[in-house]
Amino acid sequence: MNDLPNISEPHLDLPTLEKLQPKKHATHAPRILLLYGSLRPQSYSRLLTLEAERLLQRFGAETRVFDPAGLPMVDSVTPDHPKVRELRELSNWSEGQVWCSPERHGNMTGVFKTQIDWLPLEIGALRPTQGRTLAVMQVCGGSQSFNAVNALRVLGRWMRMITIPNQSSVAKAYTEFDEHGRMKPSSYYDRLTDVMEELIKFTLLTRDSADYLTSRYSERKELG
Numbered sequence: 217m218n219d220l221p222n223i224s225e226p227h228l229d230l231p232t233l234e235k236l237q238p239k240k241h242a243t244h245a246p247r248i249l250l251l252y253g254s255l256r257p258q259s260y261s262r263l264l265t266l267e268a269e270r271l272l273q274r275f276g277a278e279t280r281v282f283d284p285a286g287l288p289m290v291d292s293v294t295p296d297h298p299k300v301r302e303l304r305e306l307s308n309w310s311e312g313q314v315w316c317s318p319e320r321h322g323n324m325t326g327v328f329k330t331q332i333d334w335l336p337l338e339i340g341a342l343r344p345t346q347g348r349t350l351a352v353m354q355v356c357g358g359s360q361s362f363n364a365v366n367a368l369r370v371l372g373r374w375m376r377m378i379t380i381p382n383q384s385s386v387a388k389a390y391t392e393f394d395e396h397g398r399m400k401p402s403s404y405y406d407r408l409t410d411v412m413e414e415l416i417k418f419t420l421l422t423r424d425s426a427d428y429l430t431s432r433y434s435e436r437k438e439l440g
């Protein structure tokens with residue numbers, strides 16, 4: 217006996233093509249939140265994040281950078297802590313995000329992960345990450361590797377984000393910035409520019425459709 221539902225039944229909440237068509241086209245500046253994963257005063261992941269922010273602003277985006285200093289370990293305080301509230305409000309506000317972690321022991325840092333650990337998939341009707349675009353980046357101390365960006369991609373999937381194909385991994389990051397904290401011209405800088413351009417394109421293409429992209433049959437069914 218096959219007890220799968222008959223998918224031609226009209227009462228099943230399966231959308232028709234008409235319902236699937238995106239309708240609105242927003243024209244405001246894309247809202248991008250940038251997160252980084254280090255508390256060091258001379259942090260290269262922070263410098264890379266700020267370089268990405270300059271490019272995003274040049275492309276016409278509105279940007280915010282969250283400072284992770286003072287963010288408590290997850291669940292060590294209640295979510296009304298000012299840093300937790302700030303992070304959640306910024307994530308709700310965003311239409312796209314940039315995540316930039318140092319690679320540490322072949323993975324993202326705890327400082328980075330703690331920020332995502334404070335972001336629930338849902339707070340009431342609000343979904344702070346779902347359906348938003350995401351660009352992943354990392355800085356390396358030694359030769360180029362991709363362990364942190366790979367881990368960030370998995371995390372982006374878990375947070376149900378649209379992670380763009382391109383990414384940035386800057387090897388020997390300590391050699392790539394000048395005394396003013398600006399990135400030196402290099403193929404890494406060109407790649408960073410490519411990644412930010414791609415993030416803006418994906419954000420413009422998908423931001424009006426975030427709700428319908430994240431609407432799932434199995435969840436609608438559960439809600440009844």
Ligand SMILES: Cc1cc2nc3c(=O)[nH]c(=O)nc-3n(C[C@H](O)[C@H](O)[C@H](O)COP(=O)(O)O)c2cc1C
Nearest residue numbers: 254256259260261262318319320321322356357358
């Ligand atoms: C304990 C420790 C482990 C590290 N592990 C790695 C690693 O696995 N791969 C790597 O490329 N760099 C590694 N590094 C180097 C850091 O990624 C590098 O110093 C980076 O610039 C730190 O980020 P920040 O400048 O934003 O603080 C490690 C550094 C420390 C202190």
